[in-house]
Amino acid sequence: MNPIGGHVPEATYTWAEMMAISISHEMADGAFGSVGAASHIPAAGLRLAQLTHAPNLSFFCGGSGAMNPKIQRLTESSADYRNLVTSEYHFSLDDVVDFETAMRFDFAFLGGMQIDKHGNLNMAMIGDWHRPKVRGPGTIGLIFLGGFKTSYIYTQHHNPKIFVDKVDFVSGAGWLDGGDARSKVFRPESDGPRRVFTPLGVFDFEPESKRMRLMKVHPWSSIEKIQAATGFELLVADDVQTVGAPSDEELTLLRTQVDRDGVLRRYPAVV
Amino acid sequence: MNPIGGHVPEATYTWAEMMAISISHEMADGAFGSVGAASHIPAAGLRLAQLTHAPNLSFFCGGSGAMNPKIQRLTESSADYRNLVTSEYHFSLDDVVDFETAMRFDFAFLGGMQIDKHGNLNMAMIGDWHRPKVRGPGTIGLIFLGGFKTSYIYTQHHNPKIFVDKVDFVSGAGWLDGGDARSKVFRPESDGPRRVFTPLGVFDFEPESKRMRLMKVHPWSSIEKIQAATGFELLVADDVQTVGAPSDEELTLLRTQVDRDGVLRRYPAVV
């Protein structure tokens, strides 16, 4: 199944590689953050950023405890021992939760089975909690959206079932009902989500309304296609841009230093 | 200075060795406990018990984190790295406090700058707290008398300044005001002190009044001498006994397997 739908230009890279590169571009040097379990794409993006413009970016891999693993082969399991032995520090789960609660992470990468227009996330269930239509895996670390300085949302699926007007259950608080709703609840140092990364593009949140807004369109997509794949009315930035193809240099670095086994190249063929 | 006062019989052992042996005799197999920092004498007693009648006794050394160190040389500092490297497990301070609060230790060895007739301990100050006459080192782990299943008090000094009618400040709660006072405050699983070990003898607490009671008189002492060295009226057990000299076997074991450097033999000469 082609998860992004429609036609994509012929190219020598996959949408997963493009996403990793898009993520890499948005990362600032010196920041310290976390990626969740089963997060190949953000992990690859962060490692790529370390190898390019952000040598002092630090990140911790949820599910494993590995701090700044010298990833050369993306592993299928985030908690793979091969990530741990190449790391600088092993977080215990205890440490992780301390860092998350004490707002020591500048950012985190998080996802959801539902994501709404204000960046609220749901991993618990679809339908009514007492009679769930679909039981999800569970909220895991999402309440720490109230403890990260900011967060990045990412998803490998962009469709109207994921991008809903309002989540059925708030596992992780994004901008809540928008406006200043969030700042009434959480500590002032904890800001809401800053970006959303999907196979189709990159999004931010409009500063006043805190509604999701299209910033960057990936090469094979368009504003119209993205709106059609989104279950609510999407804002579009005045300076929205279509992203160019990754440079040869970036692709080479990604494939030889980060993802030698080509895990991102094996994603469902769309490119 | 001879800390126990008066005449002692000629012998080839010291009062510190005798105390370690007296402690050893009171230890049950299979129990799991802790000794504080700067506790050579209890540590030696526990190790001796492991090597004799209590092979499954386990103990943890406060100040170091060492669990069941294979002591062959008593170290001057409890936190000496040489204790750590021979241990089975390194407790973190975090672990220690968890165990103390959750009542995982069957017993602990504790001391005080004042000890009263109900086994309450003071390490904070003598006089009024706001204008202390003598400032002590501080309460450190003594509040956990409310978390140990039972405790053993020991002191290297037996005199009326240490053994007072009522402590000036309760750092560690023994039997409080006696009777059932203690059980009204703490969890039922946490019992008060079971024994007191001093250079002069071994004491328990009378079951009803919870007042300190003489059980065993060390060879060089007597009921009268002990009463004179105690700042309150001491109860005496009906079956009070005078302890015999340590056996050659015990002394040999202590000196060759526990205290090779003779730390306990160098205590102020009294024997």
Place this chain on the structure above:
Amino acid sequence: MSANKVTTPEEAVAGIPDGATIALGGVHSHNGPMALVNALIRRGARDLELIPTPSAGPPVDMLIAAGCVKRLHVSYVGLEFLGMAPNYRRAAESQSIEIVEGDEAYIVYGFRAGASMLPFLPLPPLYEGTDLPKVNKDVRTTTDPYTGRTVTTIPALRADYGLFHAQVTDRKGNAQIFGQRRFEDVMAKASDHVIISSDEILDEYAPAPDPRLVSIPGAIVDHVAHAPYGSYPLSSPGHYAYDRERLVEYRDLAAQDRTKEYLDEYVFGVKDHQEYLDKVGARRLLGLQQTFR
């Protein structure tokens, strides 16, 4: 406690009564105490209350499929890179098990409070923006005596039995757990009884390991179940990889609601862990070995 706590997986779980609350170790596809879980299923345990690690997987899904579970504390239950946990999902959707809606903070802070028997833990604002307190009545509030503000609280979690897998353990129960650092120790401290399955038992003549690498102290361990490949088909970090094919076989059967076939073959179809090892076969097991020394 006795000095030699080594026994079999079957004997180790024999004393666990129906209705017990179980803390279950393991992170995603790693370090699940599978030999102990298989033994529990084989002897038909019932009405268990499970509090697994925040990243739970196949052991929980199998216990549910086998009808052992009454109540489950959820942070994450899934098959990691293989998708949803089918039996957990079905049981939750059909309400045949009771779900306690938790998360990483609920489990970690809950066990942390349990480990030291603190009555509860208060948190800074985190749950306030979420729907969790609406469906978990044990996420409550109290007054912060330092600021006068209302703060959210998490209950202490404690288990009757804690089940964990270790790579190497000595006869007294001092357990070396590789992979994610610690937390099994916190769960063990929050358990009244601790049972460790261990791939290997330290030889009595072996030099003592660096004590900083011992994760759980023997003093709180009741039984050490000697279980070579005791985490199979999950990985045992630093010793062997997960058996991906076997996990896919499980996932595919489970997704079709045919988990019984898997259990009949690999759990009920063998007498004990030793027979299971022979059934899987030496070639397959040894082919999973990973060496890091």
Place this chain on the structure above:
Amino acid sequence: MSANKVTTPEEAVAGIPDGATIALGGVHSHNGPMALVNALIRRGARDLELIPTPSAGPPVDMLIAAGCVKRLHVSYVGLEFLGMAPNYRRAAESQSIEIVEGDEAYIVYGFRAGASMLPFLPLPPLYEGTDLPKVNKDVRTTTDPYTGRTVTTIPALRADYGLFHAQVTDRKGNAQIFGQRRFEDVMAKASDHVIISSDEILDEYAPAPDPRLVSIPGAIVDHVAHAPYGSYPLSSPGHYAYDRERLVEYRDLAAQDRTKEYLDEYVFGVKDHQEYLDKVGARRLLGLQQTFR
């Protein structure tokens, strides 16, 4: 943060303002960050609030003697096998410093709450039988929302700066601290800024250490002060023993209220840690080496 955080002890503490709250590592006669403490004394720091580990010793006594301390959280302050800490005792008796009457639970649970920014921690009955709550107004009570009972609470402790000594640290601040396992990590997490003094800096070409032996992650470390024998005259576990004679010299002078002579000789009498090393002398320093590999 920059990748290379290595600096001198003097530079590392240069930014600590008077009046700062300082978390101070070290256990008894081991692992005290003496090079950092000497540098603080030398530059005349004033009005510090100290929250040392529960087993504090010479670093605290020296800071008090030098007039740097305004307020001290006490669990234990002493010279371990060398007896009372004379300057601490005098200052407390004359009330020239403010004493916060604490203990092991107050410091450990306080820092634990501070490390995760929990507002406070509630305890089971422990303080209730003691006099501590009478003299420490931050030991308070609240309502347990699960039982309705009144429970004692400990405040969260946080420091502006955490000062710790490590044996080996890399340029990014990943610090290996031997001796008592962890807790410096909890204190570091409870500090806004972390400064590590380190006997040795890991060579860039060295094989990476086992990450399980790294105690404090570089991500929360601001400065790494390269300080060979940085814990002298205390021990640096696994590297060198304490200098017993020097500690006795300190104790004897301090007991006679002549600490100034010691400070003039060993702290004010040298320009920096490098000069101090030469003053102590290579023969004496190298004679303390201990080898465990």
